Amino acid sequence: MHKVYMYALELDPSSRVNGLMGVYHCGYMKFQALSTDLIMNHSKYAKKIVDMMKSEKLYASQGGPIILSQIENEYTLVEPAFHEKGPSYVRWAAKMAVGLQTGVPWIMCKQDDAPDPVYHGGTNFGRTASEYVTTSYYDEAPLDEYGLIRQPKWGHLKELHAAIKLSSKALLSGPQNILSLGRLQQAYVFKKSEECTAFLVNYEKRDVKVHFQNVAYELPRKSISILPDCKVIVFNTAKVSTQYNTRSVISRKKFDSIEKWEEHKEDIPTFLKTSLRAHTFLEQMSTTNDTSDYLWYTFRFVNHDQTAQLLNVHSNGHVLQAFVNGGSAHGSHQNRGSSLESNVTLRIGPNYISLLSAMVGFPDSGAHLERRVLGLRRVRVQGKDFTNHAWGYQALFDKPAGNDPVALNLGSMGKGEAWVNGESIGRYWVSFHTSEGNPSQTRYHVPRSFLKPKDNLLVLLEEENGYPLGISLDTISRTKVCGLVSESHLPPVCGTRHDQSGEICQRNPDRRPNVQLQCPPNSTISKILFASFGKPSGDCESQALGTCHSSNSRAIVEKECLGKSKCSIIVSSHSFGDDQCPGIPKALLVDAQCA
Incomplete structure (x- = not known):
């Protein structure tokens, strides 16, 4: 299939694909415990990543943005499985990390120290995602997958x-x-x-x-x-006292015309066309050596019975496609095994059965990863009938104007992988995890650095029954900002502890809680969608006027905010002048549009 080279920036060498392949191909007897080979390869891996960061002057000690580094990831969850060797490994990893001399502190997640939450979401491009992990990674972070500020998380952490x-x-x-x-x-x-x-x-x-x-x-x-x-x-x-914002999606191009697509059919291999043969089932991860998610298993046998028979296949892979009159069986993260049973009709004489075992990422956590196996484990067959199934699609599109992040909406497709100009943007599949029954991810990030001004090539490897005419190319932006602050809220935290008089800044009686709104770069507040000082009903998702509403609310907010990239409105009855309910605590709710 397609060969993808990758590297991981998280310094967690013991539980990533690189480390796992080292288990199979370097002969480690114990994984995530001390051994000469492990120490040598982990040190080499960590040093390589640190040297890359140093060469670009990314550490704070060099004037860059990296203020903290993490070595290992939640190792304490598997440490007991290695008994006395677990703590020894932790001490070695810590000493090795400090010896790299980055000039910034090191931490270990879920050891004695705990880091701040992830600040920037990301995208698991290519095949870098671990098993059953979506291509989108922690999109709920203060900086989302596309690098856009997500409020109120960003503002909360700023304060x-x-x-x-x-x-x-x-x-x-x-x-x-x-x-x-x-x-x-x-x-x-x-x-x-x-x-x-x-x-x-x-x-x-x-x-x-x-x-x-x-x-x-x-x-x-x-x-x-x-x-x-x-x-x-x-x-x-x-x-x-921080604002809320909402992410907007604009469809820039629809791939809804059959003339825009080229279609390619992949042949189903048979035993006679194979180059690697064995008398037992080969383990999938060690056989593919991280060059593909797919491994074909084919065999032949002679049938003498014309009656319908039962094909039974058991696999430790994630997805199994059997090219006999049946379907496919899927595993899950909790139940890694999958089985397929199908009644099939065979011909008299030689029969060929082709089984496609697919992985949705490598395992990435848990003790003794070296003992994990994937691929077919048992096949019981009495018959055969096969049908072509795996398909590929490709189409061309132009780069959307502007600087907004770009994404492909692949909600109409089944399962597979997507490439843009030869760069894999990751695996896609329809997984249902939301309370509404909708897929947890339908849009897949396409960095603008992957795109040319014209004729960008989109290639899809579709394993199931996708509908490419339902695909669209979208841009992502944050165009709505909202604030909800009450009179009992605290004013924003001072940047310095003392004011010019030497007093504690926060004690200043003139400092009041306020609603602060700020649009994304290169945009201003174009419209006030809702404004109410009093006891408004709802929140930044939906709003309605409540009791004690000041009739001056909209006019005062529009005067302070319209046409500006950011604004601040003090939350007090004095600011709005029209106090309908003296002595009752009130709040200000503002919803605005940026353009």
Whole structure:
């Protein structure tokens, strides 16, 4: 089939495809435990990636954006399986990583240290995704798969990090002291000399009032409040004043004409056309050596019975296609084996059976990966009848105008792999995981760097019954922004701890909670879709006017925001002038369009 070369940027050599193929082809007896071969190859792998980053000056110590590195990934989940050798491997990996001298800290996920969540989603191009992992990777990150800012996550973490930065001196130098503030409330205090920082935690499912250092504090349900000076709350996880935004999809081209497509049929091989033969089933991963997801198994036998017979095939592969009057059987991530049974009618004399075993990625986790096997395990056959099935399609398209990210909507296809100008954009298949019963992924990212201005070649290898006329080429953007902030929210966290007078910035009485809206680069706020100060009903998904609505809401918001790339509206009755409900806490909800 198609050979794809790949490398992984995550420094997790023991559980990725590279490491797994090393098990089969370098003869490791134990995997993810100490051995001379393992140490040598893991060190070589890690050094190669670090040297690549250093050559591009990407580490913060070189002026680049990488501030933290991770070695290994959740190794603690498999560490007990290796007994005393597990901790030894962890210590070796840590020492090896530090010895690479990146100039930035190293962490280990789910060891004693825990990293921040993933910041940037991505795309598992080509065949880099592990078994049953979609091509889209963590699209819900603060920067999504296409590199677009996803709110409110991005803004929430921006505020959190600003609060942590204000607390850094006490956090890094002061010892931790834990105080009880109630049945399900605690204070985590870090103090050294004049520096003091506190985290007030409310584990209850209701708001509570607590007293800390003789001062009363209101703690929202299930939240953490940060006090950089042990006095003033500057951040609370339940009340973050950050905007929301919505991703928009525009279809730029439809591949709905049969004249736009070329169709290619793949021949089904028979035993006489094979170049590799054996007297037993070959293990699929070691046989294909990471050059293909597919392996044909063919054999021949002589039949003397004209009656319909039963074909029974058991496979440890992910997908099985049998070219006899039957269908295909699929495994799942939980049940890796698949079986196929089919009544078939054979001819008298020689019969040829062709079975296509397909993988949807390599296994990537768990102890003793070297013991995992894929491919056919047992075939019981009494008959044969075969039909051609695997098909390929190709079409040309032009690069969409502009700079918005590009994606192919392959929701009408079955299962296979897609290439654009020879670059694989990954495997595609229809998986159902959403509560609405819709596929978890239908759009597949096509980086603009893969595209030419004209005549880009799209090639699809379709294994099942796809409908290429339903494919479209789309662009992705974020064109709607929204903010919902109440008078009880905190103002945005100050960039510095003290203002010009030397006072704690957050204590300034003029600082008020506010709705902040910001459009993507090269766009401005073109329309206010909804604005209400009072007690609006709904949220950034759907809105309606509620009680205490100020009739000035839309006019004030439009004056502050229209035609601007970003704006800020203070949430207070004084700002809107028309107080319909004096003494009742209110909120401002704004939904806007960017263009």
